[in-house]
Structure formats: structure tokens, C-alpha cells
Amino acid sequence: MKKRTALIFLLILSLLLLTGCWDYTDYDDLALISAIGIDLDKNTNEVIVTLQNYVPSTVSQQSSGKSIPISGAVKAKGATFTEALSKIQQARRKKLFYAYLNVVVVGKNASRKIITDTLRYFERSPNIRTTAYVAIAKGTAEDVLTTMDPNVSVTIGQDIHGMIDQSPAAGSAFPVSIEDFNEKLAISGIEPVAPLVTVKQTSKSKTDKSSESTEDDGPIKFSKLKEGYQKINGMAAFKGENLVGWLNVKESTGLGWILNKEMSPYEEVKTFSKNRIQNTIAFSVSKSKSNIKVELVNNKPVITVDTHIEANLRKFARDMKVDYLTPDALTSAENGLADKVKSEIKAAIKKGQKNLKTDIFGFGFAFYRKYPSLWHSQYEKKWEDTFADIQINVNVEAKIINTGDSVKKFVPK
Secondary structure (H helix, E strand, O other), X not given: OHHHHHHHHHHHHHHHHOOOOOOOOOHHHEEEEEEEEEEEOOOOOOEEEEEEEEEEEXXXXXXXXXXXXXXXXXXXXXXXXXXXXXXXXXXXXXXXXXXXXXXXXXXXXXXXXXXXXXXXXXXHOOOOOOOOEEEEEOOOHHHHHOEEOOOOOOOHHHHHHHHHHHHHHHOOOOOOEHHHHHHHHHOOOOOOEEEEEEEEEOHHHHHOHHHOOOEEEOOEEEOOOEEEEEEEEEEEEEEOOEEEEEEOHHHHHHHHHHOOOOOOOEEEEEEEOOOXXXXXXXXXXXXXXXXEEEEEEOOEEEEEEEEEEEEEEEEOOOOOOOOEOOHHHHHHHHHHHHHHHHHHHHHHHHHHHHHOOOOOOOHHHHHHHHOHHHHHHHHOOOHHHXXXXXXXXXXXXXXEOOOOOOOEOOOOO
8 A cells, every 4th residue: 555655656746847848839929030130330330130030921912913921020239149139039029939040141241240159159049040051241131131022932031041052053152051150160271151142122122212121119120121132143251250252153163063062053165166166065064073182292282172073965066067976076075064164163262272361172171181190280370371372283074974875966857
């Protein structure tokens, strides 16, 4: 009997210790944040935070006749990112919820001063997804997150996230998450990069004064959406926590090749026939692989980048005298593709090594992996100066994989 009483007592005690869903919040009481914008006020050095959230309702667009989700945008200033965020939460009935966060957009001014502290805050906050993408704006993050394409049926944050996802197919950029960015900040011998997002507002939006942020609710302001669109067209390069410049699309493609990103752009190669007629050969890249080799030659680091490209031929010269791709023509096409990829890689290296002077390629990290003791004893502290003058060799091999009888010149009937 005593054993039975003791067992019942223990069961009751264990039930009391169960917490259950003590922190449960009803879905309707959550403000689902899709994008976070971070800017810096040049006059006051205050942090400006813009939140773009999902609103569970639709609005009919008269121009297209479509119903699309409304994206709300609210902003606040504070001495720090957390203070600005707290001001927004204090003025909101719903709890700010970041599980659906798509992208963090950082304005140009903030990128040069406060990006490290802000992104490290995300790493320390378990309620913020570090798999969300980072994007850098040439202007302000607020402009990016308050410009909406009326023909797009998703929120601004989702739209930017989708464009970043598709950027390797265009060769314009590649995705970088909060986790990726912070990792590069922490690792010696490689510097971070992030996609560049630009915004184009329509002429109607520029002249429409009613689109400006005029509604004020104490410490926070509500921004009305302006009509326009965003574009991913390059990469932002950093040295440590400081933004040092931009890579254009060609340079960004070259950087993607070096870093083994899943770049799959269409490449076009210009050729000339014997009678000097210019033709264009088009390729669809399906696979790429790069390997960075480090050697010491006369006690100086020498870097070699070996890249292998596989591609499908989509168009070949109209003035070819044969119906099928001959071995000589195939070799010429592969060499042309290899030269094109090589020029992109060299353009990226020139921009990073000579212009921006930042090792966004990870050559220093590759040196560390092969010569760890030498890296720590001699090169780690002076790598910035060493990197600017090291010899970098580039080798590219291209392979066209859809060869044989299937590659036949198009001849109209």
C-alpha cells in the first residue's frame, strides 16, 4: 500500500513539473517578419530599422486585376539595432516573429560601420533564422523594402529572396546567408561578400508625394509602398567588417567560379570566320569545379586556380559549312568557352587584388590549410600586404557534353 501511495505521489509530482506550452502565442497574435532593413543616419549615427511583414489580407491591383498580399513596412530609430527593434515592438500589439524571415537588407552607410555588431546579434538570437539571406543596398535598405512590383504576387522579402536564389543562373551573384557572412568574418584568410540589390522606382512613384512616409506614431513611422522593382546585379566586397567596394556582374561570375558556387549562366563567345563574319556561340553551363593550389616558389606564395567547366552547346556559327559539329569546330568552341570563363576569373582577381585589396577568394585560407605553422608565424598578420603582390595563375578547361550526332546545325526549310 505504501509503495502504491508513493508511486501516485511521484506521478502527481511529475505532472506538476511539466511546463507544457507556457510560451505559446496564437498565430493571429504574431507579426510575421519577411525582411529586415538596416540603415544608419549620417547626421545622428542612429540605427534605422525597417521591418517588412506579411499582412494576412489582399488588395486588388487595378492595373493588373490581380489580388496580391499586402506588405506592411514600419521603421524606427535607436542608438542601437536592439533599441530600434524594441521601439517597434513596444508600439505593436502583435509579437514580432522571425521564423519566416527571408532576407536582411543592409544600406550602404550601415554596411561601412555597424554590419558586424548587427549580424552577430542575429547569431545570438535563437528566434532569428541565420539561414536568411544578406543583401547590400547601394542606397538605403528602407528604399528597397518599400518598393513593390505590382506584378509580383509575393511579399518584397520573398521576392528579393527568390531573385537571390536565381542569381547564379544569370551569373549576376550568388546567395550568402547570415551564417555564411559571419563565418567569413570569423575565419582568417578570407573576407565576406554579399549580393548587391538595387532598386528602380517608376516615374509615377518619384512624383507621387503621397507615397512618402508621413504617418507618425511616436517613435515609429509607417512607410507607404512605392511602385517599382528590385534587381540583383553584382556583389558587395568587404575587408573585415568594412564595405570596400562592388563587383560588377562579370566580376561576380568570376568570383562564383573560384568559390565553387553553383553558377549556371549562359555564356556567349564571339568568333570570326575566314571571311571575317562575326558569329556568336552560346553555351549553357551545367557544372563547374575549381581547385585552389598553393605553392612556395623562392619562398614566395604562388596561387593557381584550376577550373573545369561542363556546358551544353545551344547555338553554333551560322556560316559553318558542315551539318554536324566537327572535332576541330568542337575544340575551337571549347577553347572559346574556356577563354571566356578565364577572362571572368581574371577580372574578379584583378578587382579584389589590385583595386579593392581584399582577399574575398580565400587564397589566404588555402595557404593556411597547407602551411598552418608558416601562416601563423609569418603570413597571417601581413597577409593584406602579401596578397596584393602574389602571383596568381588561372587555368580553365571547358568540356561540351552534348556532342555527337545530336549537335546539328539549324537549317531552316
